[in-house]
Amino acid sequence: MNTVWQTFGVMGLSLLVMGCQPPQQETVAEPEIALQDQQQMQNQITEMDQQIRSMVGMAYAEDAKQCRLAEVGHRPCGGPDYYLGYSTSTVDAEVLTKLINEHRELQQAYQQEFGIMGTCEVLPRPVVTLQGGRCVAVHASDR
Template sequence: MKLSSSLFLSTRLAAAGLLLLVTSACASPPPSAPPAAPAAATAPAAASSLWQQIQAASANPVCDNDSQCHTVGVGAKACGGPQSYLPWSSKQDDGATLKQLVERHAAVLRAQDAREAMMSTCSVVADPGASCRANRCVLNPASAGGQPNVR
């Protein structure tokens, strides 16, 4: 009888230990901060957000005359310089916010290009200038020679 009670006690202790082990393995770990997203994953989102802000800041290029119309280079080519130009008006705004957004957007794109070892044709995109047409600043059309058509 002594042997069977000893075996019974050992079995119960083993079962209790196993139960403790199983329940501790199933317990949730303490909450922790979510892992930070890598910079490469957040760069497109940042560029997209900045681009939306740039579009909003340049969405109302109202003007009375050509002297109120200006351009700002946007984007960033891998070899340097802007990808294109947007018209903006100084009639109601000095353009400081727009220029700051454009600089931040270009910096994000340059960093992304550097991370991805991007290359480009290194062609220069000429500033077409802007003029007031129907009380809105618009980019001037490029002439046949590729130079801006400035009046």
């Protein structure tokens, strides 16, 4: 009789232990979906970059006071991807700044999400000058 109770005890304990374990879920990695997501984000980043460049256009200005310098994009180690001179006479600075910030945030999210690495070089900050009626970002070595 003692063995019958022991058997029931072991069975009960086994059921209790099995009931406490989380259900096993089948997780199948979907590399195709990840690649599609990565490609979609890359396409969005590229489209936004083209919008920024298109918005700035030729950056025509009549006075150097209309020239500004924008930091565009994000490098994996920090800092902008590139600098771009623009003119406040041809661009709404608030709209451009908003687009640049959205682009930067998307690029940062992409880099974090997919573990993108960079060369960690620091780009020297250029100055923006008026040359031939256009706002241009010029590096010290180019002056």
